[in-house]
Amino acid sequence: MLPTLDRQTRLLVIAPHPDDETIGAGGLLQQVREAGGEVRIWLLTDGDNNPWPQRWLERRIWIGQAARERWGRRRRAEVVQAMSALGLAPEQLEGFSWPDMGLTGLLRGQFAAMLTLFEARLRAWCPNVVVLPDLGDRHPDHGTAHVLTRLALAREALSPTLLTYLVHGGAAAQQAEVLPSSDAYQAAKRQAMEAHASQLALSGTRMRRLIERPETFTCLEAARSGPLLSRQLPWSPPVWLQPGLRLTLAGSVGVRRWSWRRAPLVRDREGRWALIAEATPDTGPYFVKLHMDLPSPWIFDTWGWHEIS
Ligand SMILES: [Zn+2]
Incomplete structure (x- = not known):
């Protein structure tokens, strides 16, 4: 069941890339703010590894390090503008600037450092509702963001309500729930998406379709921890x-x-x-x-x- 939103709500939204906050939780962010609760968005990457829109908009083929960083700054500014459309202030964003398309590699190579940083920020913010990417999301940064968040919460022994959102691929789980919305919330969410202009240049139709679908979350049981019941894998590769x-x-x-x-x-x-x-x-x-x-x-x-x- 989706949680009741009130002044006690402390919402944390985990966004692997700029625009995930709007697509995944643009409605919920507004509703928590209106209920008097508090909101933080953790932006894990600046979305700087995004070559095709950049080639198109900057009319260039080769993208070097400086161009990539510039693109990351542009996308970060777009998030702040999107947040403003949702009624949020820039201070409610915390950036990690980890490598776009590189979260899985970072998890393998710098696990301890990543987890330590996440844990420290979790301790400082103490969310009671955490919105995170679905583990089944086909974008590797999204699945890894889920893993990192779950492991950090388990280590901190925190058990907030966990709501997952799916952006890439697959159907949402059967038990997924639709967040009730209103015309005003939906209009602000559309406006927030328009702030992500770099993403609309080549994929406007797809992005606007994502914004128009009902905002849907799957509620995970409070961070599961305990003895393992089965170690079975779901795969049988040939x-x-x-x-x-x-x-x-x-x-x-x-x-x-x-x-x-x-x-x-x-x-x-x-x-x-x-x-x-x-x-x-x-x-x-x-x-x-x-x-x-x-x-x-x-x-x-x-x-x-x-x-x-
Ligand atoms: Zn993403």
Whole structure:
């Protein structure tokens, strides 16, 4: 059930990129503000790795570091303008400036530093409602943002209401709930989307369609933690694909990665794969990701993350 919004509400919205705050929670942000609650948006990246709109709008082919940083500043300014349309002040935004399209790599390489920063900010803000990307979102930064948020909350022993939103791919879970809206909220949300002008240049139709759909959240049970009931994986990759596959396991104590063949897995009689018990010695949550390390123009995840519960 969606939480009651009032003056006690302390909402945190996790946005991997500029525009996720508006698409994912543009209506909710306004409603919490009107109810007298408090709001923070954590912007994990500046959306600087966004070459096609940049090539189009800046009339350039080659994008070097300086151009990329400039684009990030532009998108960051667009978020502030979008927030103003939603009735929010720039101080309600906290930026992390992590690499766009690089959150999964950062999680593997700098897990402790990322988690420490997240935990410190969580302790300081103490949200009682956290809106975060759906674990099943096909954009790798979105799935990883979910994992990072869940692990930091578990380590801090915080259990706010968790609401997930889905931007890329798949249908929302069956138990997803629609946030009631009004013409005024919807008009402000549209205006906020128009502030993200860099994203409308090439994808205006898709972005406006995302804004017009009902705002929908899936309520997760309070940060699950406790003994694991099943370590089963949802994937059964064919043998010919296995040499190229990598398995990443993220838990509150760290992140590990193996080739599929070396991963600590067992197979049951029905052919289903599961992690061995020694791979997950602590209480959950744990998350696994299956992926291939091949250069590809396709940015979206084929398998993505899965929660071991
Ligand atoms: Zn995004």
